[in-house]
Amino acid sequence: MLQNDLLLRVLDGEVTERPPVWMMRQAGRYLPEFRALRDKYDFFTRCQTPELAAEITVQPVDIVGVDAAILFSDILVVPQAMNIPFEMKKGVGPWLEKPVRTANDVAQVIVPNIEERLGYVMEAIKLTKEMLNNRVPLIGFAGSPWTILCYTVEGSGSRDYTTAKEFCFTQPELAHQLLQKITDTTILYLKEKVKAGVDAVQLFDSWGGVLSADDYRNFSWQYLNQIVEALAPLTRVIVFAKGCWFGLPEMAASKAAALGVDWTCAPEIARELTGHKKVLQGNFDPSRLLAPRAEIKKKVKEMITAFGKEHYIANLGHGILPNVPVENAIAFVEAVKSF
Template identity: 45%
Template sequence: MVGCKEFPPLKNDNLLRAARGEQVDRVPVWVMRQAGRYLPEFQEVRAKHDFFEVCRTPELACEVTMQPLRRFDLDASIIFSDILVIPQALGITVEMHKGVGPVLPQPLVTPDDLERLNTTGSIDRLKYVGDAITMMRHMLDGKVPLYGFTGAPWTLMGYMIEGGGSKTMSKAKAWLENYPEASTKLLNLLTDQIVDYLLMQVKAGAQILQVFESSAEHLSKEQYLNIALPYLKRIRDDLHKKFDEEGVTPVPMTLFSKGAMHSLTEQAQTGYDVIGLDWTIDPEEARKLAGPNVTLQGNLDPQDMYKSPEELRELVLTMVRKFGKHRYIANLGHGITPQTPVESMSVLVQAVHDAL
């Protein structure tokens, strides 16, 4: 593992400064799924290689991670990977089906299926992510910071029980109801895996982390506060304990719970440095709920990226001015969608940098 001292010095640290609540030269911007299907050069790589082959091959993962940075003046990169690499490392088959998305052909059906999960050596089986991060830090040559990331426990549990994405999460929610002990056991197991996985990413060179609780939208406020948030807080706390024990310099952490804007105040009290927002909340309301001591990230509706360049620019300028320059990272409120015009990314990035 390459030590951080051997990496090229960072030239643009605006995003890390924003995450820490320090002054910035300009509002930083990056986009969830910025290395993705809206880019023709990404499509070219995918035409030759399976999705998970790209994830597992550091050279390919770095190439697609780099693609948006060649086109746009972004303030961060995010390693190309997938949240479902953790279930894979635990022995669950995950396939990416064209037009469908991820499919897990042998989902968890009853508590007995937890016996199938193999935690021994699971983080070693994810070494390819660490290798890609280390390679990427050198390729970036200090241009911008590099995000590492993970799926969150409830979101991963949902995929593992539903057998893929779900509009209702009915099977996963039935587990919470019918198998409360097994659900707790699974959420604890995933939390432990996530902590070790994030630690490995930081040791490999990740400079900031994001935890994706993308399926928070399926939980009521009460469920979110009881089923999701305690594990999200434990990820943050346990990871900081490990940083301390192993002499690893802590990096900023971002929590993104899509559809849980009802609990922003509680999220802001978890110790995460940055709270990601979806597009359903107004910037001023978000700031009021979250308070002054966390950085906010977001929150343009990905659908707005289909508007005319003039309309899009106005929306972005308004959004950034509402959030203000302090403790703010511009982004979308969820991932960029595959049909988004490439030009919209240029408009977004330029407007963010012009706004203040």
């Protein structure tokens, strides 16, 4: 029995005494304890070593006091399992030596055996659950098929993902083949995560906002919704699509338990676009955590008041920045708890 099930109750549609609070990328570089492990082990070693992943996952629960843990991993473990050998290059970030851009490249991409290729993630979930000892729920996650396609076709991060868009617009059949393979793999992967013990899952569509509304529906949402449809009978699904306010009405009609909102969409507009009937999550600007603590607390209260305390999860509008002082992250969490 969970000691703190606030997040799950909100995702189930209950009215709660206060909003739950957690932060995207909360297990990350702003924590000295995380940096100590980063200095000893490279990025994917940390992802692929269950003991390290579990330790990193639990850090923000112990240090910052969030209402949920999110498994330390990366969206790129999924393409890695699909024969797309991403590495994390110093000073560059995600790096793929040979991007996927031809029919032959797409043919080499597989829908893998999840246990064989990603079993280490399931072990990390089991270890994390032991370490959490029923204190808070554990969230699993995956990237949206579109976001993974972006990295896969570009070969690295990009400002506007024009190479990925060109691939989709000039070779749409190939793009849909690749998106479907990523979708099928992601469904299998998240189902295994649920079996291993996660209490909810979040889908990150980090780069959906580079698409027009029509292209978003065609190259992103239809695949995201396949994942939502497959997972919703098994667990609670949160969808976070950065820069995709235009998709909120359609997303609100889906079986997603909650929708994440970034800081460019005002709470009142997000409520209106979702028909005042969906659990919403967000949308504190991560840079606001660099402000004085009194200002953070004031802005948190304004945010919760604007969303309304019911059917709401307090979070950031994107991942926490590495230069945020730990005390400021704690101030954010405490401001929500004391609302």
